[in-house]
Amino acid sequence: MTDPGLPGRLRAAVGEAGLVTDPARMGGYLSDWRNAYSGTAAAVVRPVSTDEVAAIVRACRKEGVAVVPQGGNTGLCGGAVPDTSGRQVVLSLDRMRRLRAVDPVNQTITVEAGVVLQAVQEAAAAEGCLFPLSLGSEGSCTIGGNLSTNAGGTGVLRYGTMRDLTLGLEVVLPDGRIWNGLRGLRKDNTGYDLKHLFIGAEGTLGLVTAAVLKLFPAVRSRATAWVAVGSAQAAVDLFGIVRALCGDRLTAFEIMSRQSVDFVLRHGTGARDLFGSVHFWYVLVELSDTLPDARLDGLLEAALAEAFDRDVAGDAVVASGSAQVAALWALREGISEAQNFEGPSLKHDVTVPISSIPAFVERTDKALRAALPGIRIVTYGHIGDGNLHYNLSKPVDSDDDTFRNLAEELARMVYDATSSFGGSISAEHGLGQSKRDVIADYKDGLELELMRSLKHLLDPRGLMNPGKVLPAW
C-alpha cells in the first residue's frame, strides 16, 4: 500500500524510537479527542529535534507523501487528523518538549512546539513572570498547536491572541529547509514579517518547531465578580463601564446566557445559583494587577456601583476568597461539559464587533427559535473580544436525529447572521477540515484567491496538511 521506500526513509530520519507503525500504538494519533474526526496513516513519526522534523519532511517529499502535523490533539475542527487514505504521515511534536531559554529581563521564553501550554505558564511563573495565554485544554494542548491555530481563550482581552504573544518562530518549510526566525525583539522592521504567514495557518504552509514568546510581569492581586444583567445590551454597557474605569486591569469579561448557567446548575458538581431570582444573562468580571495590594475589590465595587446607578446591572457579588472565585469560574468553564448531558449539540464559535452583539444575539435567537421552536440556545463567551460560543441544544421533546438533520441549516443561520454584522465564523478554533468548505461562502473571493496563491507558493505540491484550511488538490 505505502511506498516501499517510505518506512526506510522515516526510520533513517527519526530512528526506531521515533517511528510508530503498529496500528494499536498509532490509534491515539488518528482521531481527535472528541472522536469527531478520524483517519488512518502510513506511520506516525515522533521527532525529537528540528533537524529530525526537517528530515521527515524531506523524506515524505521524496515519496510524495503528505505530512499532518499534530500537537496536543485538542483541536475542535479536525485540523490535526489525517485523512482516510492511509497514505499520510502524522508528524507528532509530542517529543519536542524542550524549554530552550528563559530571559526574564527581556521578558521572553523560547520553547519547542511540543511543550504543553501549562508548562510554559509554569516556567514563566518560576521566573516571576506571566505567560498569559489560558484556555480550557491548557493541561494538554501544545505551543505548536496554539501557534498554528492562533489560540485565544480568556486572556485575549488584555494580552491578545497567540499571534500577539509571539516574537519569533522556527519553521520547517514544505521543502524541508529550516527557517530560523527565533528573534526575541519587540521591534524589527527589516522587511516582510514572515512569522505571520505561519501563525494560524494550521500547518499548511510550514511546520512550526519552536517559538520565542512574550512574557509579562506576574499578577499579584485579583478581584472577581459575578453580575446578573437583563440583556446582551446591558452586558455590553457593563463592559464599557468597567473597561473605561479599570483599563488594563480588566483581564476577563465572560458572558453566559441563563440557559448556559442552567445546564451547569443541573449537571455541575456543587454548582449553585448565587442570586434569589432568575436573570437572562450573567457576566464574570476579573480584574488583576501587578501590585500586591491593589485594592481591586474596592475598584470593582465602584464600577458595579456605577452600573447599578445606570440600571445596567440587576444583581452582583464580588467574590470573597479563592474558593468562591473558583466556584464562579467553574460556572463558566462547566458549560461545555454540562451541555453534553442534554443530548446532541451544535457548536459555533463566532466574532462580531462588540457593539453589534446585542442586535446579533436578538436577531439570531429569533431566527433560530422560529426555525425550531423549543431550541435551547447556550450562548456564552468572551464578550470583551466580541467572541461568542453560540451553541445549540435540541428541544427537550424532539428526537436526536431530527435535530442532527437540521444541523447544517441551523449553522447557516448563525453564520449568515454573523456575516451580516461583518463577523467571523471561526473566532478561535480555526478552519481545519470542518469549516474548510463553508468558509468559501463567507469569505471574499479575492481573499480566498490570495490564500490559495500563498499555499501554492510555499507548498506547490500540496503536501503540508492537505485538505485543511483550503481544499486539497
Added chain:
Amino acid sequence: MTDPGLPGRLRAAVGEAGLVTDPARMGGYLSDWRNAYSGTAAAVVRPVSTDEVAAIVRACRKEGVAVVPQGGNTGLCGGAVPDTSGRQVVLSLDRMRRLRAVDPVNQTITVEAGVVLQAVQEAAAAEGCLFPLSLGSEGSCTIGGNLSTNAGGTGVLRYGTMRDLTLGLEVVLPDGRIWNGLRGLRKDNTGYDLKHLFIGAEGTLGLVTAAVLKLFPAVRSRATAWVAVGSAQAAVDLFGIVRALCGDRLTAFEIMSRQSVDFVLRHGTGARDLFGSVHFWYVLVELSDTLPDARLDGLLEAALAEAFDRDVAGDAVVASGSAQVAALWALREGISEAQNFEGPSLKHDVTVPISSIPAFVERTDKALRAALPGIRIVTYGHIGDGNLHYNLSKPVDSDDDTFRNLAEELARMVYDATSSFGGSISAEHGLGQSKRDVIADYKDGLELELMRSLKHLLDPRGLMNPGKVLPAW
C-alpha cells in the same frame, strides 16, 4: 519621455484636480523632508478615493509604469521618494483624509490612509478613547505611512507597534483590484491573516488605502520621573524594577546618554540640568492609568525607593506639574534636533534583546572609540523595547569630510555588533532605499528568498514601489 498614453489615463483616473505635472508643484513630493533623498517623476497623482487609487494603479500597469506611494513624507529611509528616471508616478494619499467610522463601544476607528496621526489621536480623544501610537512627526505623518513602516515610537512598550494596533486593512493590490479586509474583529481565525503581508511592507506588495485601528480607554492620570543612572546595566535593572511593580502602568521608559543630554542642554531653548552632578545615563519613566486618582506619584516613588535601595539609581526626581513634565520630555525629544548643531551625524536605529543592551553598548562604544578617538556617541531610545537610536557625531576637532568618509565603516561596526546580539538593524524606520542593500549582509538568505518570492507573487512586474525593501529588477 513618458509614455504618451500615461497622462491621459491618469487624468481619466483622478481628474484635473488630482493630477500634478507642473514641476514647481511636484517639488515637495520628490524629495524627503530632510532632503536626503530626491528623485523625479512623470506625475504626482492625488486620489480622493480607493476607486481612484485602483484606477491609477491599473493605468500605470497598462503603461508599465511604477507607482511610488507617499503619505506624510516624513520617512527616514527614502521609502516614499521616486527614483531619478522621471518615469515613476508618485501616488500621494494626502487627499484621502476621511475618518470613515468611530465605534467607541467596539473600541475601533476606521480611517483612510492619508489621515494624519494626530487627527486620529484627536478623534479618539473626542470619544473618550486613546489611540496610543505616538512619535515625533505625529503632526504630519499619516496612517498609511505608519502602517507601511509599522511605526513604533514611545508607546510601544505598553501598546505595541502599528501592526499590533491594526485590526483590518483595505488594500489596492498591484493588479489594481481592491481587497476589502476592513474587519473590526479582535478574533478571526478563518485562514491566513493577509493584513500582515502589507503592514511594514513599505508599499511594495500593495497600497494601503484604509484601516481599522484599535482604541483603548482614555488615560486620566500620569506620573513622570527623571532618573540618573550610572550605566546601561543600571538602566536595564531600573526597567525591571519599575515594570515588575507597576505592570501595565509603565507606558514609557526612555534612555539617554549624557552626551545626548549635553547636546540638548547646549542647544535646546530653556533646557536645564536637573541634578547637581553629571551622570552617565538618564532615564525618563512615565506611568499612566485610566483612573482619575491613581496615586501614580506615590507608586513611582516606591519604585524609585527600591531602585535606590538596590544602588540602581543615582539621583531622581518625580515631576510636579505639567510644565516640568513637558520640560523632561523636551530633553528627550530635543536630542535629534540638537545633534544637528554639532556637525554631521550618522544615525542608526537598532534593537537588541533588552537583556543584551548593557553588553551591546559597552562593546559597540569601545569599538567606535577605538576606530575614531573623540567620536561623540549620542545613544538614546526606547530601552523598554530594546530599541536604541545609536547616533554618532563627529569628534569636535575633526573635519566633516573625514567623518563622512568613515560613515559606512562606522555603520558596519554598529550593525555587526547588533547582529552579534541577535538584533535588528532597523527597529522602527524600515529599509526604504537606504538599508535595502545592506540588509542582505545581516538577514538570513532563506528569509530574503522568501521575501523575494512574496514580492514576485503579488507584484510580478515589479511596479509597486520598486527598489524599496528589495532591489528592483
